Amino acid sequence: MDSVKFLLPEDRIPKAWYNVVPSLPAPLPPVLHPGTKQPVGPADLEPLFPMALILQEVSTEPWIEIPEPVRDVYRQWRPSPLYRARRLEHALGTPARIYYKYEGVSPAGSHKPNTAVPQAYYNKVEGTKRLATETGAGQWGSSLAMACAFFGMECKVYMVRVSYNQKPYRRALMETFGASVTASPSSETDSGRAILAQHPDSTGSLGIAISEAVEVAAKDASTKYALGSVLNHVLLHQTVIGLESLEQLEMAGDYPDVLVGCTGGGSNFAGIATPFIGRNLEGKAKTRVVAVEPAACPSLTRGKFAYDFGDTSHLTPLVKMHTLGSTFVPPGIHAGGLRYHGMAPLVSHMLDLGLFEARAVQQLDAFAAGVQFARAEGIVPAPEANHAVAGAIAEALQCKEEGVSRSILFNLCGHGHFDMQSYIDYAAGKLQNYDYPAEEIAAALAGLPQV
């Protein structure tokens, strides 16, 4: 029997995270202070983050050592399995070889603990008592809640209201881990109250929830802020996904011709992709890298690469990224983790450099792909991950059409156990596609800050 599952032993958990930044042909555009429009320094970020993470944020070292206490926690689920999707290949009738890296084996069910654990660890070491954060679908919030439980810290989560209502069990998971969870926009913060005054029925957005969490951290010296995506250090921590995949594909005697990941803030995509992009840049490989985003929130395919705020209330620094405008509130699609107006600056920069391509997938196509995957492979993907599944299936069907066998790797970033309402709604025909007229995108982009 050929293998379907490629496992690495515990001692092959990467000892260092991979930083693609020094290998890029052009440096990252600087992060700007929202008032002065001048580049921010580490000191500007100190109210929000521990210094170890700030230094990672601006690091130009290619490798950053993973602390042993972090690897110690990683060991519970890492190295995560890499699967050959033989039953899916059979169901599709494709000559393609489909591999998926499965991050749903973490106790929180997604890739998010890869960064939640080091973020909690560095904060603990530097004396932080409490972490505040936002969460969309709840994958990030539950991961940080778990990491805080492991390191004995408090955790305060602002959960985007549409997800708070759609996913009570994600909230229950966070609370089981001991976290305090509030629907955002809330009346607990100035940012939340300002939104509610204007839009009492706001379903919320990641941008709004970020404002609330940042505000709480900025006002309380014992509380720091933790972000689940977008920032360089978050993307860095996720590179364990790609680094392990490289080794596992070597075990399989294969190498990806095509790599697919879904993008919301960009962290799971960067996590699996940057080690492969690094090899492309070194001239060692020619993997075609594809980011798949929801058509309902198309920052990479229809946004503008420009300086913008990371949040809705404009508390964050200005970063250059693919953005739909910080006031853009995406519809309440079930892939809550992909409902972000912007995109990680590093991912945006790499797209601008032509290091990967981006495409958008409609919600109904994403769910159709997820159901097909579940019936073949048994794993019900998270709605976010369905976008990667849809991208990989499209590539596999292209192979079938061309009659060629390519190797396709995608990141199955999480399971859908907490997202079953979305499958119920999909089966009941309650979900819809989204397509914005050009004027609507243009209007959202018209409000971008002048830099």
Add this chain to the structure above:
Amino acid sequence: MDSVKFLLPEDRIPKAWYNVVPSLPAPLPPVLHPGTKQPVGPADLEPLFPMALILQEVSTEPWIEIPEPVRDVYRQWRPSPLYRARRLEHALGTPARIYYKYEGVSPAGSHKPNTAVPQAYYNKVEGTKRLATETGAGQWGSSLAMACAFFGMECKVYMVRVSYNQKPYRRALMETFGASVTASPSSETDSGRAILAQHPDSTGSLGIAISEAVEVAAKDASTKYALGSVLNHVLLHQTVIGLESLEQLEMAGDYPDVLVGCTGGGSNFAGIATPFIGRNLEGKAKTRVVAVEPAACPSLTRGKFAYDFGDTSHLTPLVKMHTLGSTFVPPGIHAGGLRYHGMAPLVSHMLDLGLFEARAVQQLDAFAAGVQFARAEGIVPAPEANHAVAGAIAEALQCKEEGVSRSILFNLCGHGHFDMQSYIDYAAGKLQNYDYPAEEIAAALAGLPQV
């Protein structure tokens, strides 16, 4: 760093299931025909099961080969990990060494696919078009639904009504795999209609749902019946759990002084325990084996070892087992998988032979243990598994009191991702304990059939 996770490679999936029956000091009491009260033969079971499973049911071979197509599917999640619960040990301050075998890594989230896959396989080989079954909490139903999807068969599930209402997402999981799910008691069957006529508000029970599924299979030649626990062949398939654990503990350089499993129908318990009980019987070890059941459904600790029906409508043969009476309907506790009036005949027989001990745990204690486990280990256990966690924690605290380090192994048979409502109810103080007056148990037992 000491290991926390013991993984076996794919080729160490057991090649045979272990059958403890021939090693027992006394033979299993025969299964009796409900009309004649004479032992049933293989032919009597043919309307319900494929012959391969019937032969396993009565086998006295110590090892039964696992077909390659079954091992092929097992490979997706097997061998499952064995963990050393170091963070839990630390939280308890115990000198005990706590290990848990984690069956929640299967795509359906529990140990149930270990038998769902071979049952679907043998049925497929013998030409069955559709499988009918019952499910309590939904772990079994979703596992069989998944297995049927893999082998291209239809699946019809009667889901105990209390769980159907409590766990809509389990139902959605089954439907995502393509199964048809009906709340039981239903008006689709004579058995269901008879119950509804007497008790229109019935919350259902496994016994009732079994009646409905058996009736459907008996009346339709292309449909067979599949049971998720209780029967010898089901327990047999689960022995992969214990067999892998033996190897993994050898990797850890340890051997269990105490083994703990939770019991509903008995399959996950027998699956982890019988390979160790076999070694006890061979004089190679002296592991103390403990079964933990819910105080709300105390078949082992308060039931009678007697001939009884496996279902409520008395369609099944008579089996000798620890039972609370086939008309006993347990309260709607969240550990739906443990709400069965009886107990596997093999498990009952082994208790009668003194090969293990049994204790009952109250619902609130089980959830307290589950929350403590989740905060230490990250995994939120299924309510059923919380009973095993509570049992293991009690043993670990006993070690602490005695100041001795014993090795404790327990089976964490599934995760609680689909059971978060139970954690919400627990946190809200809505759950209660159950303690039956002796007269109530006696009254239930008074109706046992005369054999």
